[in-house]
Amino acid sequence: xxxxxxxxxxxxIVTRVIAIILLLVDxxxxxxxxxxxxxxxxxxxxxxxxLTSEKVAxxxxxxxxxxxxxxxxxxxxxxxxxxxxxxxxxxxxLAIPDxxxxxxxxxxxxxxAMTTGGGTMRADQVMGKGNYxxxxxxxxxxxxxxxxxxxVKKGELxxxxxxxxxxxxKIYMKKKVNPYAVYLVNNTKKAIVTLIxxxxxxxxxxxxxxxLVKTETASKxxxxxxxxx
Numbered sequence: 001x002x003x004x005x006x007x008x009x010x011x012x013i014v015t016r017v018i019a020i021i022l023l024l025v026d027x028x029x030x031x032x033x034x035x036x037x038x039x040x041x042x043x044x045x046x047x048x049x050x051l052t053s054e055k056v057a058x059x060x061x062x063x064x065x066x067x068x069x070x071x072x073x074x075x076x077x078x079x080x081x082x083x084x085x086x087x088x089x090x091x092x093x094l095a096i097p098d099x100x101x102x103x104x105x106x107x108x109x110x111x112x113a114m115t116t117g118g119g120t121m122r123a124d125q126v127m128g129k130g131n132y133x134x135x136x137x138x139x140x141x142x143x144x145x146x147x148x149x150x151x152v153k154k155g156e157l158x159x160x161x162x163x164x165x166x167x168x169x170k171i172y173m174k175k176k177v178n179p180y181a182v183y184l185v186n187n188t189k190k191a192i193v194t195l196i197x198x199x200x201x202x203x204x205x206x207x208x209x210x211x212l213v214k215t216e217t218a219s220k221x222x223x224x225x226x227x228x229x
Contacts, residue, residue, distance in 0.1 A: 047104035053163035059089035064108020088116035099148035146197035169210030
């Protein structure tokens, strides 16, 4: 009898432990996205707070990742790794005030870059010259990464800065394209900015383009639009 009772107690304990583990797993799954989004916001804010013209100059000399095929969906692990290593090479900032979009611009499309801000899509692109394409993840949480692009309208202004100059673009195009519209990344004679993010759950892409309308020397006054803190 004692042995049977002992075995029964062991089974009860094991069952309870398994139940607790399953409960913890459920809680992680429920709050995973929320925690991830908070960490992404922290990545963005840290990058914006520490942005200086000296840091931009240093990061512009580094090597970026420009292989589109290696860009993956945002995972919790990527965000944690990016937060711990701070591996995003920030080379500027982007702002679209009308949709409350304020993000760091990062060199290339590495996991660290894409979980921090918008990533440059060509190794030879130069802010204010030709086509300056940026890619960013669409997140279901409004205000995170490139999700505000869904709400932009033609005529709104896009601001870019490398902390030496501020470039102002006026949006003239917003449309959905298929994922193979690589022509959007190609350089152009006209000075434009191209912003790309996912649409329709990743089936298509939002493509937004603006033409350069003004270039100014960066100052405390005109840098306020980027919410650099």
